[in-house]
Amino acid sequence: MIPTRARLGLRGGLALAALTACEPLFAEPETGEVPRFRESGAEPPPPYVSGTPLRVMAWNIKYGAARIPFWFDCWGDRVQMTRDEVDAHLADLTALIREVNPDVLLTEELEVNSRRSAYVDMVERILADTDLQYAAYFGTWDSRYIPSEGLGRMNLGNAIFSRYPIVGAEHVRQADRTDQDAVTAAFYIHRTIGRAELALSDTQHAAVYVVHTEAYDNDGTKQKQLDQIFEAVSAETLPFLLGGDFNELPPSAVHTEHFLDERETALCSEDFAQPPYTPEKMAPFFDAFAPAIPLERFGATEDEQRRFFTHSVLGPDEVNDRGEAGFWNRTLDYLFAGAGADFAPDSGDVLQVAGQSVGGQPPVLVSDPLRLSDHAPVFGLWRVKP
Numbered sequence: 001m002i003p004t005r006a007r008l009g010l011r012g013g014l015a016l017a018a019l020t021a022c023e024p025l026f027a028e029p030e031t032g033e034v035p036r037f038r039e040s041g042a043e044p045p046p047p048y049v050s051g052t053p054l055r056v057m058a059w060n061i062k063y064g065a066a067r068i069p070f071w072f073d074c075w076g077d078r079v080q081m082t083r084d085e086v087d088a089h090l091a092d093l094t095a096l097i098r099e100v101n102p103d104v105l106l107t108e109e110l111e112v113n114s115r116r117s118a119y120v121d122m123v124e125r126i127l128a129d130t131d132l133q134y135a136a137y138f139g140t141w142d143s144r145y146i147p148s149e150g151l152g153r154m155n156l157g158n159a160i161f162s163r164y165p166i167v168g169a170e171h172v173r174q175a176d177r178t179d180q181d182a183v184t185a186a187f188y189i190h191r192t193i194g195r196a197e198l199a200l201s202d203t204q205h206a207a208v209y210v211v212h213t214e215a216y217d218n219d220g221t222k223q224k225q226l227d228q229i230f231e232a233v234s235a236e237t238l239p240f241l242l243g244g245d246f247n248e249l250p251p252s253a254v255h256t257e258h259f260l261d262e263r264e265t266a267l268c269s270e271d272f273a274q275p276p277y278t279p280e281k282m283a284p285f286f287d288a289f290a291p292a293i294p295l296e297r298f299g300a301t302e303d304e305q306r307r308f309f310t311h312s313v314l315g316p317d318e319v320n321d322r323g324e325a326g327f328w329n330r331t332l333d334y335l336f337a338g339a340g341a342d343f344a345p346d347s348g349d350v351l352q353v354a355g356q357s358v359g360g361q362p363p364v365l366v367s368d369p370l371r372l373s374d375h376a377p378v379f380g381l382w383r384v385k386p
Contacts, residue, residue, distance in 0.1 A: 030173060031170070031171065031172050031173050032170060032171070033170050034136055034137060034139070034169045034194070035136070035137050035169075036134070036136050036166050036168075036196075037123060037124075037127060037135040037137070038127075038133060038134055038135075038165075039127040039128065039132075039133045039134075042133035042134075045133065045163045045164050045165075046163075047201070048164065048200040048201045048204065050201070050204060050384075050386045051383065051384070051385065051386055053347070053381035053382060053383050054104060054200075054382045054383075054384070055100070055101060055103045055379070055381060056103065056104045056105075056106075056241055056243070056379070056380055056381075056382045057097075057100055057102040057104075057105050057106070057351075057377050057378065057379050057380075058105075058106040058107075058210070058243035058245075058334070058335050058377065059105070059106070059107055059108070059333075059373070059375065059376075059377040059378070060107070060108040060109050060212070060244075060245040060373060060374070060375035061108070061110055061122075061372075061373050061375075062109055062373040062374050062375065063109050063110065063111045063114070063116060063117050064081070064086050064089045064090050064093065064110070064120070064122060065078075065081060065089065065373075066089045066092065066315075066371060066372055066373065067315030067316075067317065067318070067371055067372075067374075068081065068085070069318070079116065080115060080116050080118075080151075080152075081116065081117055081118055082118060083118040083120070085118075086117050086118045086120045087120070089372070090120070090122065090125050091129070092367065092371075092372055093373075094125070094126060094129035095366075095367050096351075096365070096367035096372060096377070097126065097130045097132075098129075098130055098131070099358075099365055099367055100351070100365075100377065101131065102132070102161075102163075102379075103162070103163045103164070104160070104161070104162050104163070104164075104208055104382070105126075105130075105132055105160070105161040105162075106158070106159075106160055106161075106208065106210040106241075106243045106244055107126070107158060107159045107210070108158045108210065108212040108244050108245045108375075109156060109212070110123065110126075110156075110157065110158070110159055111154075111155060111157075112124075112137065112155050112157075113153065113155050114153055114155050114156065115151065115152035115153045115154070116151060116154065119153075123135050123137050123159055126159075126161060127161070130161070131163065132161040132162060132163055133163060134161065134162045134163075134164065134165055134166040135159055135160065135161045135162070135166070136159060136160045136166050136194065136196045137157055137158075137159045138158045138159065138160075138171045138192050138194035138210065139155060139156070139157040139192075140157045140158065140189050140190055140212070141154055141155070141156040141157070141188075141189040141190070142154070142155050142156075142157075143155075156189070158192075158194050158210045158211075158212055158244065159194075160208050160210050162196070162198055162208070164198045164199060165198070165199045166196045166197065166198060166199075167197050167199045168196070168197040169194070169195065169196040170195055171192040171193060171194045171195065172193040172195075172228070173190060173191075173192055174190075174191040174192055174213075174224075174225045174228055175191075175221055175224040175225055176190060176191075176221070177217045177219060177221045178219045178221070179217060179218050179221075191211075191212065191213060191214060191225055193211055193228065193229055193232050194209065194210040194211070195208070195209050195232075196208045197238070200384065204384065204386070205238055206238055206239045206240065206241070206384050207236050207238040207240040207241070207339075208240065208241045208242075209232070209236075209242040209243070209244075210243060211225075211229050211242070211243075211244040211245075212244050212245045212247075213225045213226060213229070213245070213246055213247045213248065214247065215247040215275045217276075218276065222247060222248065222276075222278075222281075223278060226246065226248065226281045226282070229242070230284050230285065230288075233336075233339075234288065236338070236339050237339065238339060238340075239337075239338075239339050239341035239384045240337065240341060241335065241336075241337055241341065241382050242285075242289065242334075242335070242336040242337070242338070243333075243334060243336065243378065244333065245332055245333050245375060246282065246332060246333065246334055247332050248278065248279065248281055248282050248332065249277050249279040249282070249331060249332070250279060250282055250286075250295065250305075250331055251279045251280055251282050251286060251295070252279075252295050252298060252300065253277075253279050253305065253330070253331065254302045255302050255305070255329075255330065256277055257274070259274075259329045259330055260312065260314070260324060260326070260327065260329040261313040261314040261326060261329060262274055263321045282334075285334070288338070289336040289337060289338040290337045290338060290341070290342040290343055291334065291335070291336050291343075292334070292335035292336070292343045292347070292348030292349075292379070292380030293308055293335075293348035293349075293350070293378075293380075294348075297346070297348070305331070307350070309328035309329055309330055309331050309350070309352070309376070310330075310332055310333040310350055310378060311328065311330050311332045311333070311374060311375050311376070312326050312327055312328045312330075312370075312374060313326070313374055314327075315370065315371060315374075316370050316371065327370070328350075328352055328370070328376055331350075332375070333350075333376070333378045334378060335348065335378050335379075335380045335382075337380075337382055337383075340385045341384045341385060342382075342383050342385075343380045343381055343382060343383065344380075344381035344383055346360060347359045347360070347379075347381035348378070348379065348380045349378070349379045349380070350376050350377070350378055350379070351365060351369045351377040351378075351379055352369060352376050353365075353368060353369065353370055354367060354369075354370075358379055359379050359380070359381060
């Protein structure tokens with residue numbers, strides 16, 4: 001999530017013309033094909049048996065920053081990481097991925113060639129350090145230089161990783177915010193719907209979508225983006241998987257405001273405001289598609305729903321204004337299936353802490369998701385029907 005008042009434009013009267021003399025300061029992603037990657041030396045995947053459930057996971061990895069209190073969180077003042085920090089965090093992230101061993105992984109907020117993350121290519125690192133062999137990268141924030149807070153070079157995006165070949169990948173530009181000044185808007189994220197087509201076998205293909213909607217808008221942009229996502233997947237003719245960070249609460253959420261990780265005055269801005277939530281906007285997804293975690297399992301009380309919370313700005317070693325330690329406190333991340341696909345019953349899970357099983361099956365996690373990102377991974381057994 002990105003603060004509503006984070007100033008991403010030019011400060012102090014910097015000369016825009018001088019900086020853009022060599023190359024554009026920012027690139028706006030257009031609708032169309034995107035880069036695809038294959039791990040060097042990748043071996044053919046195991047033969048896909050029609051109807052066999054595939055292990056799938058969606059995870060916002062917070063640009064490899066783990067629990068560093070960043071300026072973007074509005075709880076800290078860090079802007080950049082050292083190479084050692086990034087390497088250590090990615091080692092922990094890929095360790096969890098290897099434990100879960102997904103056939104398909106959807107990631108949000110990963111970076112390539114960004115100053116904030118020491119210019120590490122996270123797509124390459126995940127391919128090299130896991131059994132996933134194919135990837136498609138969907139850039140959402142590509143800027144040669146962001147002056148605000150000394151952020152510098154930025155290339156942020158989402159990605160789809162797969163054990164099976166990705167035979168096509170494209171993205172669709174989403175609606176942009178209209179509630180920012182012109183300079184901030186020019187340097188801001190451009191959200192996109194990412195789609196990849198997987199060749200599970202010679203005769204069985206499936207589509208995978210990764211999304212990450214706006215969080216802090218005050219002009220209804222997130223609602224427009226959710227409508228665009230719903231329309232896009234509703235038109236899909238292949239069996240599909242949809243997942244990512246929707247930045248929206250479930251329609252039956254009991255706790256909708258005053259969360260554990262809020263503070264009266266955020267460190268990033270005096271006029272910081274918490275995200276506006278409209279849980280009813282998620283209802284069409286639960287009604288039309290198969291959720292990995294149905295609302296019946298999500299529960300009707302906060303105690304029941306806590307088991308499926310996926311987000312917390314505060315980690316376990318930080319406390320809020322009341323002295324309470326950070327823990328997952330709301331659900332923003334989801335997996336859905338449709339058009340000839342669903343999930344094995346009760347296989348949906350949120351990987352919240354070390355020591356829990358994955359989808360109710362052994363072994364238990366050694367990695368601690370609470371320390372690896374501000375979002376917990378969402379897991380499911382995705383069934384593509386013959």
